[in-house]
Structures are given as C-alpha cells and as structure tokens.
Amino acid sequence: MMIKRADIVIIGGGVQGCSIAYNLAKKGAKNIVILEKNTCASGSSGRCGAGIRQQFGTKMNCMLARESMKTFETLSEELDYDIELNRAGYLILAYTEKEINQFKKNVLLEQSLDIDAKMVTPEEAKEIVSCLNLEGIIGGTFCSTDGNVNPLYTTFAYAEAAQRLGAKYYPFTEVTEIKTEDGRILSVITNKGEILTSIVVDAAGGYSGPVGKMAGVDIPVYSQRHQILVTEPIEPLWKPMLMSFSENYYFQQLPDGGILGGFGDPEHEIKGDNINSTWQFSRTMAKKMVKLVPILNEVHMVRQWAGLYNMSPDSQPILGEHPKLKGFYMSLGFSGHGFMLAPTTGKLIAELILDGRTSIPINKLDIGRFERGELIHEPSVV
Secondary structure (H helix, E strand, C coil): CCCCCEEEEECCCCCCHHHHHHHHHCCCCCCCCCCCCCCCCCCHHHCCCEECCCCCCHHHHHHHHHHHHHHHHHHHHCCCCCCCEEEECCEECCCCCHHHHHHHHHHHHHHHHHCCCCCCCCHHHHHHCCCCCCCCCEEEEEEEECCCCHHHHHHHHHHHHHHHHEEEECCCCEEEEEEEEEEEEEEECCEEEECCCCCCCEHHHHHHHHHHHHCCCCCCCCCEEEEEEECCCCCCCCCEEEEECCCCCEEEEECCCEEEEEEEECCCCEEECCCCCCCCHHHHHHHHHHHHHHHHHHHHHHEEEEEEEEEECCHHHHHHHHHCEEEEEECCCCCCCCCHHHHHHHHHHHHHHHHCCCCCCCCCCCCCCCHHHCCCCCCCCC
C-alpha cells in the first residue's frame, strides 16, 4: 500500500530521480518517495548509449561532467553494485575547419578545468584506433579518462541504495495531477492514490514538460527520439568511443565485444514521445559505422531501440526550484547528457533542497535564464 504523506516526492524513477533520492537519503532526509510510471530505468536511462564524457564546450557542463566522472570512479564501491566502469576514452573526430576551431576552444576550456583532453591529428587518431578510415578527417580531440558504464546497473544501484537508506520506490505508479494553492504544492495524485507533500522534484526525463504542466508551470523543454543499435559480439578492435558532431554519429565497442552506436536527427524528427525504431535508422547508422571502420562490413546487427532526448533551448540542463512554485524542483532538460551528469546533479539537487545552497554554483542553470536571455549554448551535442 502506498503511503499517504511524504516529505519529498520525486517524479521519475530513472537515473536522475534515483540519484537525487540516494543523495537526499545519504544527507539524512526522511520520507522520500520515488514515483515511476513504468519500471526502473525503463525510460531514457535504460535506453542511452552508456557513454560518460567530460569533453564539452560550456564551463558548467564540463564541471558537472568532471565531478560526475570522479564519482563514477568509486560508485561501485559506494553503492555496493558493480556498474561496469570502463575507462576507454572518447575520440571525437573533426571533418571541418569550423569544428577544429571549436575543438581548440573546447580543449582550452577543458584543460583549464583539469580535464585531460588534447587535440589530435588524423595520424594520431589512427594511432589510438588503428582500424579507422581517415577519409575526410582533419583532426580531433581525445580524452583518455572518458569512458562508459552500464546504464541499467547504475540506475538499479542508485535505486537500491536509496531504498536501503529508507526511500520508497513505487513502480507502475503514474502521476495524474499535482495539486497546488497560492504558489505552493499541496499533494501529488497518482493512479494508486494521493500523497500529501510540499516538495516535488521533476526528474521525469522525456516527460518532464508534461509534469510541469500538471503543476501549472511552463518548462521550455521538448523531447525528441534518438535511436541506437548494437551488433553481435566480435573480437576486440578498439577501445574509445568514436564520435563526430558534423557527421552525426557515436559508436563504441562494449566490454562484451558488441558495437553500440547511435545518432539523432533533429532536422527530421518530430517533437514528442515517439520511441519506435526504424529501418531507415539502422541502414544509415550501418553506413556511418562501415565508412569509419570498414572492417565492420561483415558484422551483424542484433537489435535496435529508441529513447528520448529532453532538449532545452541551450542544450544545458535546467536545475533548481521554479520561481513561481515553491517546493517544485527541476532536474531536467539534459539534452542527451542526463545519464552521464546524474552523479553530480543528484548531489546538487539534494543540497539545494536540504541546505538551500550547492557545492557547485548552479544559478546559471536556473529556468530564469531563458527569460533573462542568458543562454549559453552547448556546441558539443550529438
């Protein structure tokens, strides 16, 4: 039976919601509830590409990613659950002079923040990944401390750790209404009953915009399909994630030997929550993979799927309390980076709720920046 009253209700049982719940409980918060309309990691968290990188073009994303990477290093021990951390690096390839110029700016920023990234020539890229076809490649960047983890295991680990500390997790529990009065929250109504609360955290990923509407607030985000495929396991060929922004791809060889990769198609995708996969994607992705790594021509695809990017106007997350609704906190709009930033954003939202301040200033990522016209666009999104 679901409880009738909670101090904090988190909407969304993916990695963001579970990380927030764990960090709240770790700091001593009680009566925490996580509401998930399906099952743990059934949304974007369990459908993502598993990559964790620190190579971004904005200071805030770099800082959030750097601190998350530090947490990932010891997260298996902290949560008592092997999340399969694999420090394989990210090799990001450039095909245009415009990209090279942007990468130079990115690397200067990253290095100033103690992120071990560097520019590489095409020849150096081939030394890192010997099976590359260098056609069209004019340079790139490499960070050896980037990598990947198992997104399902990571989300499960946070969920189980939060519950061990007293949080309650309710799957198959869909929020249908958020009651408010005079700019404050009264309760959350679900398909299983009502929970009285004064604090709600919107961590609903691709569905975070509609959750905001239930509370009577507008959140300037939209969701869009992003597709991924994975191949049969083959012998080890290379280690880093291979990525390009202009050619629009990312793919890597997982520890089990399978090749996982994907891309988004913002010019043709309709905004919404469609997560059906298409044969057009698998054909296009296969061509991208074989062009860059020709040896993959004989490898068989095993399956494909789709998830949602929750996009903000500047491709950076929206973090903090909504100025028009007391007790309504947001951790959303990650624009494809919610999984890799979750260790840090979970900690920061917990600090903000319980302490009223954060160990990393996040005021520049508040929802008010859009009205103020203080957007800082993240250039490194694929």
